[in-house]
Amino acid sequence: MGFKTGNFPPVDTQTFLDLPLRDRIRTLALHWAEYGFGTPKMIHTIYVAKVLVLYMLGGVVIATATSGSGPFWDVTQWWNQPIVYQKLVLWTVLLEAIGVAGSWGPLAGKFKPMTGGARYFARPGTIRLRPWRRVPLTGGDTRTAFDVILYVTFLATLTLALLAPGHTTPALLQALPDNTSGLVRPVLLIAPVVLYVLCGLRDKTIFLAARGEQYLPALMFFAVLPFTDMIIAAKLLIVIVWLGAGVSKFGKHFTNVVPPMISNSPSMPFTAIKRAHYRDFPRDIRPSGLASFMAHVGGTTVEVITPVVLLFATNRWLTLAGVAVMVIFHLFITSTFPLAVPLEWNILFAYLTVFLFVGFPSSGGYGVFDMSSPWLTAAIAAGLLFFPVLGNLRPDLVSFLPSMRQYAGNWASALWAFAPGAEAKLNTIAHRPSLNQFDQLLAMGYAPEIAEITMQQTIAWRSMHSQGRGLFSLLYKHIPDLDRWTVREAEFACNSLIGFNFGDGHLHNRDLIDAVQARVGFEPGEWIVVWVESQPVHRDTQSYQVIDAALGVIERGFWQVADAVDVQPWLPDGPIPHTVTWRRDHDSEPAVRAIR
Structure with a gap:
């Protein structure tokens, strides 16, 4: 990878897009494992x-x-x-x-x-x-x-x-x-x-x-708040952010986040270390033992134990050690350039850690028990915990950001599938400041094949996460000729429609689909969305919807998270099992047949 030249997948651009989608996903996922997005x-x-x-x-x-x-x-x-x-x-x-x-x-x-x-x-x-x-x-x-x-x-x-x-x-x-x-x-x-x-x-x-x-x-x-209470409340805030993120990593999803994140890091120059995060590259690219260690020792343990130490420690050296750990933690995340690139947020948190816990240590009268009233402490803590608790119990009601599930891998997600030529209809939306990302790349001088393969790298990235296996399984089930369709990663795609995304599927849920449909008017079977909600903390399943933009929801159901994390990204053995809880009635049968 050079300064100006990216590491583009080593494929024949003239024939690659004619391959079955599974083969394309496998090739691009293996390339991602070694080079990430291949960004210059x-x-x-x-x-x-x-x-x-x-x-x-x-x-x-x-x-x-x-x-x-x-x-x-x-x-x-x-x-x-x-x-x-x-x-x-x-x-x-x-x-x-x-x-x-x-x-x-x-x-x-x-x-x-x-x-x-x-x-x-x-x-x-x-x-x-x-x-x-x-x-x-x-x-x-x-x-x-x-x-x-x-x-x-x-x-x-x-x-x-x-x-x-x-x-x-x-x-x-x-x-x-x-x-x-x-x-x-x-x-x-x-x-x-x-x-x-x-x-x-x-x-x-x-x-x-x-x-x-x-x-x-x-x-x-x-x-x-008066000054001392303000400082202590700020400590409670940053600790609950850390703890929420740490606790959210307890499930099966997070281990799948680490390998593609490390693979995409420009600060990791050693391909051998990237490969070591996968079980048996290139035959098996599920997370390895090293990836699990990095996820749950370098990630979960750090975010759960260190904040508690910082909140209650009165020993100066213990506090300094905790501060050093959290600063390194945030600088490491910054160095990986995660998708959505929240670099400023991580830099600020590194500074806040030093400011709050070194500048105003608990031993200096700024401990959690030094607030002016214990009732105020309890009220602030309860207020800060409300949305994280609600969001983990009812993720359909709260975005994963107020739920404090940053980087947890347990996200509402979606894939968009367009019948041949249908994606271009999105460019007819009035007052939209940008075109589809494929067309943005064309405007920058990319050849159509290069632009399309670049966009397909994002769906390969999604396939390397737990939700991706379930979402692709739904697409294979509902669209027999999927190889001819255009598949987009919704997190990326919705950016050009609303100007922001941070991995939050609630920003491209049914509300966005209906808003777009009201402006574009897709025909039945032209735009199919497979959408999945985050996993509630007390269940082992994720609930999904299959949505036809013209017809609305045509199927609901769920899959076992364990099934989604236990297969290869390209689903060589076929779709993972799903349990259907509802299907659209037979009055819509002609349109439903168009997607089966």
């Missing part, structure tokens, strides 16, 4: 430059210059200043909300243009997805001028709070008598908090893009 290192360099210059340097310069905590080049002057911490959180929210942080660029399926976010959220007429149907005044799926005003005002209030000078408080001076920078004025945070909620109730995409499940509580703490 120039692309990774662009991301590194964005993080270093725009995010880190830009954020520190703004935070220090507007708070009097500089100079920015002297880290010792500002790393433990509370207002710098607050402003770096605000800076991160602003960039995420605009769309130039996570889920940005070609690694997130944005080729041309590379930015979604504001291009969609500030444009009337684009698709809007409400989170819950029963919330009043949120009906419809079209972004209105009112929605745009809410969103732009949200950005403006974040900017105002970010740029305004600090304000000292008695609680701050009592804790830090020598502090002269103050804190962000609480009154300036009221509007961003309210608009966070209003924008999110109108469009869940904005809320998730701005990572509201993590940053909204932080802004609320900044706005209403």
Whole structure:
């Protein structure tokens, strides 16, 4: 792999697309195991430059210059200043909300243009997805001028709070008598908090893009809590984020996440180590013992034990060791450039770990038992745990992000299948800022065969995860001539329709399909979606739907997770077993026959 030249799959581009889909998936999955997406290192360099210059340097310069905590080049002057911490959180929210942080660029399926976010959220007429149907005044799926005003005002209030000078408080001076920078004025945070909620109730995409499940509580703490309570609440927040992510990895899914993530890491130059994460490459690319160790010792154990240690430890050296572990953990994730590329989030969490637990240690009066009231501690902990608990019990009600299942592999997922030529109809959607990703690649000068194989690498990536085996099984069952159809990974594909995705299948569920169908009008049998919900914590199954965009749901059922994780990505022995719980009645038989 060169700086400008990627490692494209070694196939005959003129004949590869004529092969059966199983053969294509096998070839591309084996290539992924050794080279990942094969992205040129120039692309990774662009991301590194964005993080270093725009995010880190830009954020520190703004935070220090507007708070009097500089100079920015002297880290010792500002790393433990509370207002710098607050402003770096605000800076991160602003960039995420605009769309130039996570889920940005070609690694997130944005080729041309590379930015979604504001291009969609500030444009009337684009698709809007409400989170819950029963919330009043949120009906419809079209972004209105009112929605745009809410969103732009949200950005403006974040900017105002970010740029305004600090304000000292008695609680701050009592804790830090020598502090002269103050804190962000609480009154300036009221509007961003309210608009966070209003924008999110109108469009869940904005809320998730701005990572509201993590940053909204932080802004609320900044706005209403006295200084010491604010710091302790922030510790509870980051620990619950870590614990939620760690606990979610207890199931069978996460081991399947590690090998393709390591394979895609530009910081892992040794092909032999990548292959070692698979049982018997190239004959068996299920996860190896090494992958299981990395997943559940290097991942699960770290995220469960270390946060608890940090929350309760009063020994300085134990705290420093825990901080070092979590900083390395986040830097490692950053180095792998995971799909959706949440680099800024990981860098911020590495800094927050140092700021909260080294700058304000439990031994210095900032322990969990030092909050002003135990009832307040209990209320904050309960509030932070509400959505993670609900989301793991009823994943249909809560996105996997508020459920705190980052990187767990237990995601709602989908594959889209288009009859020959039908995918092009998506390009007729009005007010859409970008074309289908296949057409974006054509516009960049890619040959059609190269563009198509590039897109098929994403479905090979999906096949290497547990859900992919079940989803492909459904497609083989419902579409006999699937080899002729166009199959797309929904996480990537929906990016061009709504401007954001972070591996959350709730952003491309029935609501998005209906919104697109209302604008395009696919014929029965032209666009088939196989969609699966996350696995609830108390069940061994995942529930699926087969959806014809023109007809609605045509089948529901479930599969055993154990069956999905125990087969090769390309399903050499055929589809995994499914249990059908409902099928569309015979009145739709002519259309159903078209997909069987």
